[in-house]
Amino acid sequence: MPGGSCPVVFTAERIYTGFKPTRYVEALALHGGRVVYAGYAAEAARVAREIAGATGCGRPRVMEAGGVALPGFVDAHLHVAGLGAAKYSIDLTDVESMEELLEKVAREAGRFTGWVLGRGWDQERLGGWPTRYELDEAVGDKPVVLLRVCGHAAALNTRAMKLLGLLDSDSPLVDRGCDGKPTGIVFEELAAKAYREAVRSIDPVQLVLEGASEALRNGVTMAGAMDVDAHGFQGLVLAWRLGLLAIRLRVYLSSELFTQLDRVGAVPALGDEMLRVAGVKAYMDGSLGARTAWLREPYSDDPGARGRRLLSAGELARLAERARRWGLDLAVHAIGDAAVEEALRGMAAAGCRCRIEHASLAPPDLIERMASLGVRAAVQPRFLASDYWAAERLGPRRARWLYPFRSMLSAGVALGFSSDAPVEPVNPLEGVHAAVTRGSLAEYSREEALDVETALHLYTAGSAMVLGETRAGCLEPGCYADIAVLDRDPLEVDVEELPGLRVEETLVAGELAWSRR
Numbered sequence: 001m002p003g004g005s006c007p008v009v010f011t012a013e014r015i016y017t018g019f020k021p022t023r024y025v026e027a028l029a030l031h032g033g034r035v036v037y038a039g040y041a042a043e044a045a046r047v048a049r050e051i052a053g054a055t056g057c058g059r060p061r062v063m064e065a066g067g068v069a070l071p072g073f074v075d076a077h078l079h080v081a082g083l084g085a086a087k088y089s090i091d092l093t094d095v096e097s098m099e100e101l102l103e104k105v106a107r108e109a110g111r112f113t114g115w116v117l118g119r120g121w122d123q124e125r126l127g128g129w130p131t132r133y134e135l136d137e138a139v140g141d142k143p144v145v146l147l148r149v150c151g152h153a154a155a156l157n158t159r160a161m162k163l164l165g166l167l168d169s170d171s172p173l174v175d176r177g178c179d180g181k182p183t184g185i186v187f188e189e190l191a192a193k194a195y196r197e198a199v200r201s202i203d204p205v206q207l208v209l210e211g212a213s214e215a216l217r218n219g220v221t222m223a224g225a226m227d228v229d230a231h232g233f234q235g236l237v238l239a240w241r242l243g244l245l246a247i248r249l250r251v252y253l254s255s256e257l258f259t260q261l262d263r264v265g266a267v268p269a270l271g272d273e274m275l276r277v278a279g280v281k282a283y284m285d286g287s288l289g290a291r292t293a294w295l296r297e298p299y300s301d302d303p304g305a306r307g308r309r310l311l312s313a314g315e316l317a318r319l320a321e322r323a324r325r326w327g328l329d330l331a332v333h334a335i336g337d338a339a340v341e342e343a344l345r346g347m348a349a350a351g352c353r354c355r356i357e358h359a360s361l362a363p364p365d366l367i368e369r370m371a372s373l374g375v376r377a378a379v380q381p382r383f384l385a386s387d388y389w390a391a392e393r394l395g396p397r398r399a400r401w402l403y404p405f406r407s408m409l410s411a412g413v414a415l416g417f418s419s420d421a422p423v424e425p426v427n428p429l430e431g432v433h434a435a436v437t438r439g440s441l442a443e444y445s446r447e448e449a450l451d452v453e454t455a456l457h458l459y460t461a462g463s464a465m466v467l468g469e470t471r472a473g474c475l476e477p478g479c480y481a482d483i484a485v486l487d488r489d490p491l492e493v494d495v496e497e498l499p500g501l502r503v504e505e506t507l508v509a510g511e512l513a514w515s516r517r
Helices: 041-055 080-085 098-111 132-138 158-163 188-199 204-217 230-241 255-263 313-325 337-350 364-373 390-394 405-411 428-437 439-448 452-458 461-466 495-500
Strands: 008-018 023-031 034-039 061-064 068-071 073-078 116-121 144-148 153-156 174-176 182-187 220-228 248-254 275-283 329-334 355-358 376-379 414-417 483-486 503-508 511-515
Touching (some): 008 041, 023 041, 034 041, 073 080, 073 204, 080 204, 080 220, 080 230, 098 116, 116 188, 132 144, 132 158, 132 182, 144 188, 153 158, 153 188, 204 220, 204 230, 204 503, 220 230, 220 275, 220 483, 220 503, 230 275, 255 275, 275 313, 313 337, 329 337, 337 355, 364 405, 376 405, 376 461, 405 439, 414 428, 428 495, 452 461
Parallel strands (some): 008 061, 073 220, 116 144, 248 275, 275 329, 329 355, 355 376, 376 414
Antiparallel strands (some): 023 034, 144 153, 153 182, 174 182, 483 503, 503 511
8 A cells, every 4th residue: 555645744632642651732734644743733734735735746735533542553473364254254252152153154055155164153052063974954955164254163064074084094183982983173284275175166256355444444454464374475465466455464374375386496485565574383282171272280160171282393394394495484373372482492492483373371381481481472362352251161269360461571571562353353353352351260369460551561562562563553653654643642541441442543544544434
């Protein structure tokens, strides 16, 4: 997106240039997609006139926002194509029973010509895991893939199992009943494979544009696009080349796609300020919700399970070295404490100041290790609201060290916020609210609560730092002219009002990228 040749004088009721320290000004002068002045309105107008005169473009443009402006939110970890695919999927996030799920899938299956795609169910709400036999009764003539809310498990009907060659598979990632037959539940890479197969029928550019639009309407101007596969990458590149990409994206290739490209010596070096290949995404374990996160001790509500390790420290170190040869970052998904420990061991062996994604269960020894290694952490505060079952799953002692953001900051861990959308809503203000109130885990870890200013900092400059960006998440001279305009001041409303604040406008590179009007 071009920044425009003529300068802009931007004004609002209040303009925050950043948080921690928090500073606000009357006006900004914008030019070439950057902030060139932040301060008094009269001086911003003078600076803009000087630039206009020097560039011969006549008068500066004036943009008057009718709300409170702040740096555009930076989401360090979301799935842009997945966010777009959610628009086409059956939304199962609010389904409260198995009967309701089956009825909804049967009712909406008719709008799909091929694969039936759904997302968002949680077995804790359903009272059990949906089986292929139940799904066969709902939809028998089309393949069905229903991704769990975390994305680490999926429920398939028999037709989908056959098409994917999973009915006769001996993989431990295929769940089996007492009769030894597959139940239709698959985990981790098999769930991802089924989901990718279903999504492949959707135009990749449309997926990207839908996901980008949803992020922009929530004031997100830059994001880490995680775990991008070949289909999603094709959509990103085409949207970028066509000039349709209105959000800044830093791409982390799936380890599968990176390995394929690395093998033939063709990892793409393309990139500009809008789209850039930044790194590789790897998985050390699964999720707490699916009980596939890898724990040091067994699950409190399932003493026979500790989750699954998907990668060893040695494998991670070798992947980090291969990524480094291409000048790429490495982001490692690690949720359970055993997974975090193994990930840190691999990073130490590689001498890699890599990213760790989620770091959900992080007791003090792991926090200290993260800080000593200089590891950056991309965390998701909205999980605090969603993981209402976490204390039962892990027990009160371990629940104390779920999402310990204040302890991480105090130890010196480089921290940034994100949504993991579509796993959680992309709205950053829901994440800010959860970080301040501690959501469903307040009873166990109230001392980890943050103030609003710190949470806003972590969703702007903090998350930009995790992405290796110094010009994002700020509105001081030299920063990107990326701005979110809210209807009210997040530092002056009651904490409980934060999720209800509305984004009125989103600017990227000084140009209007989304507007409520």
